[in-house]
Amino acid sequence: MEKTGKKTTKKSVPLFDKIKTAYIDHVLTHGKEPASVFLFAKNNKMKEDDFYEHFSSFESLNKGIWKSFFDEVITRLQAETIYSDYSAREKLLAFYFTWIEVLKSNRSYVRWSIEQSKRPETNPKNLSSFKKAFLQYVEDLLNEGKETEEVLNRPVISDRYKDGIWIQTLFILNFWLRDESSSFEKTDAIIEKLVNLAFELMGKSPLDSMVDLAKFLYQNR
Amino acid sequence: MKEQNSIPVTKVQRAGKFISTGAKIGGNYIKHYSKKLFDPSMTRATLDEDNAGDIYDSLSTLKGSALKVAQMLSMDKNVLPAAYQKKFTMAQYSAPPLSYPLVVKSFKKFFGKAPEEIFDTFTRNAVNAASMGQVHQATKGDKTFAVKIQYPGIAESVSSDLRMVRPMATRLLRINPRDLEQYIGEVESKLLEETDYALELERSIAISKACGHIQHLVFPNYYPEYSGDKILTMDWIKGQHLKEFLLTNPTQEVRNRIGQVLWDFYDYQVHTLKLVHADPHPGNFIVTPSQELGIIDFGCVKEIPEDFYQAYFKLLNADILKTPDHLEALFYELDFVSDKDNASEKKLFMEVFTRMIQLLGRPFNVDQFDFGDDTYFKTIFQTGEQVSAMKEFRNSRTARGPRHALYINRTYFGLYNILNELKAVVQTRR
Numbered sequence: 045m046e047k048t049g050k051k052t053t054k055k056s057v058p059l060f061d062k063i064k065t066a067y068i069d070h071v072l073t074h075g076k077e078p079a080s081v082f083l084f085a086k087n088n089k090m091k092e093d094d095f096y097e098h099f100s101s102f103e104s105l106n107k108g109i110w111k112s113f114f115d116e117v118i119t120r121l122q123a124e125t126i127y128s129d130y131s132a133r134e135k136l137l138a139f140y141f142t143w144i145e146v147l148k149s150n151r152s153y154v155r156w157s158i159e160q161s162k163r164p165e166t167n168p169k170n171l172s173s174f175k176k177a178f179l180q181y182v183e184d185l186l187n188e189g190k191e192t193e194e195v196l197n198r199p200v201i202s203d204r205y206k207d208g209i210w211i212q213t214l215f216i217l218n219f220w221l222r223d224e225s226s227s228f229e230k231t232d233a234i235i236e237k238l239v240n241l242a243f244e245l246m247g248k249s250p251l252d253s254m255v256d257l258a259k260f261l262y263q264n265r
Numbered sequence: 266m267k268e269q270n271s272i273p274v275t276k277v278q279r280a281g282k283f284i285s286t287g288a289k290i291g292g293n294y295i296k297h298y299s300k301k302l303f304d305p306s307m308t309r310a311t312l313d314e315d316n317a318g319d320i321y322d323s324l325s326t327l328k329g330s331a332l333k334v335a336q337m338l339s340m341d342k343n344v345l346p347a348a349y350q351k352k353f354t355m356a357q358y359s360a361p362p363l364s365y366p367l368v369v370k371s372f373k374k375f376f377g378k379a380p381e382e383i384f385d386t387f388t389r390n391a392v393n394a395a396s397m398g399q400v401h402q403a404t405k406g407d408k409t410f411a412v413k414i415q416y417p418g419i420a421e422s423v424s425s426d427l428r429m430v431r432p433m434a435t436r437l438l439r440i441n442p443r444d445l446e447q448y449i450g451e452v453e454s455k456l457l458e459e460t461d462y463a464l465e466l467e468r469s470i471a472i473s474k475a476c477g478h479i480q481h482l483v484f485p486n487y488y489p490e491y492s493g494d495k496i497l498t499m500d501w502i503k504g505q506h507l508k509e510f511l512l513t514n515p516t517q518e519v520r521n522r523i524g525q526v527l528w529d530f531y532d533y534q535v536h537t538l539k540l541v542h543a544d545p546h547p548g549n550f551i552v553t554p555s556q557e558l559g560i561i562d563f564g565c566v567k568e569i570p571e572d573f574y575q576a577y578f579k580l581l582n583a584d585i586l587k588t589p590d591h592l593e594a595l596f597y598e599l600d601f602v603s604d605k606d607n608a609s610e611k612k613l614f615m616e617v618f619t620r621m622i623q624l625l626g627r628p629f630n631v632d633q634f635d636f637g638d639d640t641y642f643k644t645i646f647q648t649g650e651q652v653s654a655m656k657e658f659r660n661s662r663t664a665r666g667p668r669h670a671l672y673i674n675r676t677y678f679g680l681y682n683i684l685n686e687l688k689a690v691v692q693t694r695r
Binding site: 124125126130133134137138141145225226227229230232233235236239240 | 363364365366367369370374379381416417418421
């Protein structure tokens with residue numbers, strides 16, 4: 045399934061971008077997908093083969109576009125010298141802020157794309173490649189957090205941390221789509237609050253001491 | 266905002282701001298008297314601790330502007346128990362700091378560059394809380410800067426937060442909602458101004474320039490090139506905050522000097538500029554190593570309308586008390602009494618206000634005043650207490666006093682309080 049936009053060799057990058065731009069332009073102008081790949085290729089003066097070289101269908105193209113947002117975020121983050129000094133919490137914050145910035149330049153497409161899903165809150169379409177890459181990123185982040193003890197290893201639960209973060213990510217996305225504050229300040233605020241909460245839950249918290257105490261009492265009745 | 270045709274004011278009732286003035290000034294005594302004080306007001310307002318506790322809890326989760334309003338309201342001792350006032354004040358400092366990535370984001374938005382690209386060094390963590398934001402320290406070349414960054418979404422939340430405060434305020438203040446509206450309206454407009462860093466920059470520069478001639482007063486330089494809607498950059502003033510300074514046991518001479526500078530600064534603003542730094546909170550003043558007074562944070566500035574100024578400051582002149590006719594006209598003008606009052610009410614309110622004015626205006630009517638004189642503050646406090654316990658005051662549902670007085674009174678309460686803490690002897694007329 046990872047055969048989508050991933051294998052962009054140096055030579056074909058412009059073509060990928062061209063397809064992406066033309067496709068986004070089409071869906072936003074017409075409010076729907078082109079009738080067929082053939083028609084899409086013809087209208088944009090390219091060969092149908094060129095399209096299939098990158099994507100097997102419009103669906104895989106959509107996924108590729110979302111994945112390209114992720115790649116863009118990572119590129120921007122790595123360009124920031126300070127990023128590597130950040131704690132895991134700050135890295136995740138920086139990721140979300142940058143991600144929202146990237147999405148902002150494509151807000152109409154993002155909205156359209158999310159609206160195509162039956163259940164945009166829990167299971168938006170087109171996000172699978174993005175999700176896969178993002179979760180890999182989060183996992184690295186959490187491992188890093190475990191080393192610095194920002195994130196605590198807990199039996200069973202620690203394996204589910206990244207699922208929680210994914211739910212949080214979808215929540216941010218949906219919140220941002222509904223956000224009407226100027227320059228989406230409220231989204232900035234919600235990101236801060238969510239990430240702080242998430243790291244407080246994943247880090248050492250009173251809950252651990254409570255569980256510890258309960259365990260002790262149980263064993264020493 | 267709606268037109269303001271009557272008074273704001275506060276509290277548990279009536280004597281409006283004047284009484285609360287007494288209360289605030291007596292701040293140092295609140296601890297001693299709070300019990301006694303709250304007993305009557307609690308039974309009356311059925312304001313029990315649980316109730317206040319609930320309100321506090323819901324407000325403190327808001328952090329931003331609702332908290333500020335709560336603080337404003339609670340300046341009036343009768344509104345909330347002293348214990349809660351304290352909590353409110355502390356809660357302000359416990360607002361969670363902005364994360365560094367968000368600071369970077371704000372910088373990129375306004376300047377297109379990260380803080381490190383603009384300055385040589387920039388602290389990753391906030392060094393101080395500021396009005397609705399936080400302060401970072403930065404350096405470039407041989408200069409050190411204080412960079413203030415606003416919390417995101419604060420400006421937008423001011424009005425909605427205030428909507429949440431209204432029902433609670435109506436209940437606590439027992440004032441009719443229309444009167445309250447004017448009070449809240451004034452607070453709301455000031456809070457909105459506080460979120461406008463561009464305005465603050467402009468005012469800071471203007472006031473610093475206008476007051477530059479006052480001796481022993483230090484203002485930071487402001488840097489428009491490093492400032493924006495949500496970011497404000499100024500020189501870092503080295504020194505101690507007033508509270509820390511007092512801990513060093515300064516000599517009486519130094520205390521007097523600092524107190525005098527403070528008095529002169531306010532005197533000049535009120536009477537000459539008609540534009541006043543309306544937040545005399547000890548955290549906004551810094552004593553430099555050479556024992557001069559540094560002024561930071563012009564977030565809250567009150568412009569004093571000329572007609573209000575004329576009427577209001579006439580009141581503080583001792584001579585007015587000798588001419589009852591003038592005094593009565595003035596009371597009407599300032600809405601302390603109105604045609605809605607009957608003869609006995611009018612007589613009572615006039616008497617009470619006259620007494621309060623005599624007391625509060627005392628520093629203005631002598632050449633030199635010792636703010637370290639605790640008996641003075643105690644008298645004010647006791648008078649305020651007596652007045653607020655009078656049932657005529659408690660049962661009148663009208664607010665009394667002009668809306669502009671709100672911030673002017675707040676300014677003077679703050680000033681008196683600081684001077685009292687300094688135990689300074691000040692030349693008040695010169």
